[in-house]
Amino acid sequence: MALSDFEKDRLRREFTIPRPPEGTTYTASRCLLKAGDRLRKDTPVLDLSVSTTGEQNGQKLITRSETTVCFPDVAPEDCIFEACTVNEVKADDPDYARVAFFLPDTFFYLIQEVVANIGVYSGDMFASPNIPEKKLTNAIKAYAPEIDANRVLYLCDATFFGGSDEGFIITDSTFRYNDGTIKVTVPFASLADVSIDDKQALHIDCGQEKFVIPNTNSRINIQNLKIFFQTVKKLRELGKTSSSDKIVILSDMPAPVRIAYVGLLAALAVQEGGMNDQALAFLQMLMVRLDFSSEMRREMNSLLGNISQADFASLKARIDQSTPSGQEFALGISLMKDAISFMHALGPKNDQGEPEQNAADNPHVVALAQLMGVDKKQLSFLEAVVIQDEKILRGDISDDQYVSQMKDLTARASAVGVPIAAVYLSGSVVGLSAAGITSGLATLGLGGVLGLSSMVTGIGTLILVGVGVYKGVNWMMGGSKRDKESRRELMLKEVIAKHQKAIANLAEDMQGFANELAQATGDIEKNKIQISRLARELSLLASTVGVIRNSQAQQEKNFSRQDNAKAA
Numbered sequence: 001m002a003l004s005d006f007e008k009d010r011l012r013r014e015f016t017i018p019r020p021p022e023g024t025t026y027t028a029s030r031c032l033l034k035a036g037d038r039l040r041k042d043t044p045v046l047d048l049s050v051s052t053t054g055e056q057n058g059q060k061l062i063t064r065s066e067t068t069v070c071f072p073d074v075a076p077e078d079c080i081f082e083a084c085t086v087n088e089v090k091a092d093d094p095d096y097a098r099v100a101f102f103l104p105d106t107f108f109y110l111i112q113e114v115v116a117n118i119g120v121y122s123g124d125m126f127a128s129p130n131i132p133e134k135k136l137t138n139a140i141k142a143y144a145p146e147i148d149a150n151r152v153l154y155l156c157d158a159t160f161f162g163g164s165d166e167g168f169i170i171t172d173s174t175f176r177y178n179d180g181t182i183k184v185t186v187p188f189a190s191l192a193d194v195s196i197d198d199k200q201a202l203h204i205d206c207g208q209e210k211f212v213i214p215n216t217n218s219r220i221n222i223q224n225l226k227i228f229f230q231t232v233k234k235l236r237e238l239g240k241t242s243s244s245d246k247i248v249i250l251s252d253m254p255a256p257v258r259i260a261y262v263g264l265l266a267a268l269a270v271q272e273g274g275m276n277d278q279a280l281a282f283l284q285m286l287m288v289r290l291d292f293s294s295e296m297r298r299e300m301n302s303l304l305g306n307i308s309q310a311d312f313a314s315l316k317a318r319i320d321q322s323t324p325s326g327q328e329f330a331l332g333i334s335l336m337k338d339a340i341s342f343m344h345a346l347g348p349k350n351d352q353g354e355p356e357q358n359a360a361d362n363p364h365v366v367a368l369a370q371l372m373g374v375d376k377k378q379l380s381f382l383e384a385v386v387i388q389d390e391k392i393l394r395g396d397i398s399d400d401q402y403v404s405q406m407k408d409l410t411a412r413a414s415a416v417g418v419p420i421a422a423v424y425l426s427g428s429v430v431g432l433s434a435a436g437i438t439s440g441l442a443t444l445g446l447g448g449v450l451g452l453s454s455m456v457t458g459i460g461t462l463i464l465v466g467v468g469v470y471k472g473v474n475w476m477m478g479g480s481k482r483d484k485e486s487r488r489e490l491m492l493k494e495v496i497a498k499h500q501k502a503i504a505n506l507a508e509d510m511q512g513f514a515n516e517l518a519q520a521t522g523d524i525e526k527n528k529i530q531i532s533r534l535a536r537e538l539s540l541l542a543s544t545v546g547v548i549r550n551s552q553a554q555q556e557k558n559f560s561r562q563d564n565a566k567a568a
Contacts, residue, residue, distance in 0.1 A: 242326030
């Protein structure tokens with residue numbers, strides 16, 4: 001999509017080629033790019049002929065060489081080349097050439113220059129991914145406890161001693177401000193107008209809500225803050241802002257997203273050779289975790305009867321159309337975690353119950369990851385998470401080992417750019433729903449640290465330990481009822497409950513299909529196609545019940561074995 005003039009004015013940058021030292025001359029041979037070409041680090045831009053005049057043994061010596069000027073490391077995403085201007089005439093100009101280009105067309109870069117001017121002191125301003133972790137943690141705790149830390153683009157530390165509990169935070173959907181006296185949260189979606197009064201106080205009109213930021217903070221330029229909001233308002237009209245900076249769990253997302261999400265996994269199974277009882281059982285359990293209604297299950301079961309590998313593009317389009325703004329990447333991470341778990345459930349296992357092949361190396365999984373914007377490093381990390389969850393459920397590792405290993409995984413999540421809350425967007429791979437993993441974080445007030453929607457204030461046991469919040473770990477391991485139950489025991493209880501729910505759902509769905517089939521058989525000739533479809537779907541559901549019952553029996557056996565071990 002072509003950039004508007006407004007976007008060009010905010011994204012245009014240049015890098016310069018300094019004039020050579022005395023005795024050396026440049027001659028530009030040719031520019032290697034045309035307007036609109038993509039630029040990234042080390043992209044060749046300009047060929048130069050270099051002539052150097054020197055002296056050797058009393059004789060004038062001229063050496064000639066060729067060199068190529070390449071694009072510097074400006075941004076992780078592609079930039080766009082605009083023009084190259086060579087200045088071979090004005091010797092007093094320190095620059096021999098200027099290369100104009102546009103930064104990536106994202107909200108982060110569109111506001112980069114205007115944000116830099118809000119803080120009076122440049123040392124107060126920090127941009128992602130170079131925001132010090134301690135500053136970010138302090139700021140979120142002080143005045144933005146509900147946001148996802150991974151969505152913070154800019155932070156201003158307006159404190160004298162660098163504590164960062166005063167200042168502002170900017171995401172692609174909100175501006176959050178705290179000066180120690182007032183706290184302001186401006187949602188860009190409702191930003192209507194901004195003005196400055198005679199006392200230089202900034203008035204922000206968000207429709208039903210109105211805010212005032214007084215001109216009392218010597219570290220904030222109030223005029224430039226007004227320009228920032230005016231810029232944001234224009235960018236919102238261009239569709240560059242998001243509606244929320246919180247991660248929304250999958251069971252809270254619209255029905256079309258959840259149906260297409262499960263459908264993509266079904267299409268993956270078809271690519272792997274077709275749907276079987278194990279695949280259907282996995283998908284039925286996933287529908288329980290995602291809180292499918294009977295109507296959604298009916299639509300999903302019909303889709304499962306006709307799914308093909310060609311449905312990838314159309315299902316992805318359905319997800320893109322209905323996914324809440326700003327949730328796309330988190331949803332992609334969640335889907336790939338479930339895809340890996342899916343492959344583990346379907347594939348062969350060794351004597352220890354571990355998969356014989358890495359799902360992250362499966363070409364069909366890799367193709368789906370590319371479609372969802374998940375890279376190879378992130379995919380490998382997600383497989384490590386899945387393996388960890390499977391080990392705790394099998395009882396292969398102790399609680400203490402689990403604590404240690406989850407801390408390591410959390411550090412790795414940050415290193416590969418994966419929001420830890422996104423990993424459990426659909427719940428745990430072992431069968432726990434995101435909403436049901438824990439209720440303890442809500443009462444502890446820790447849910448906001450993980451950036452979840454208000455409906456689910458904590459992501460649960462698995463992330464709780466990974467985040468390493470001492471108060472949370474104490475809640476999990478301390479002197480309450482929970483000190484009588486290990487994490488694995490808690491998991492097993494809910495997993496068994498999810499199996500029971502899946503079987504109940506299947507019974508309900510089978511009864512519905514049977515009733516419809518009975519009506520259709522009243523006129524067999526007329527309803528031949530409908531009868532065939534209903535029979536096929538009923539058969540699919542029936543074959544799934546046995547697999548889920550066997551899985552439930554295994555979990556109950558594991559639970560009984562753990563109870564016996566404790567009694568001994």
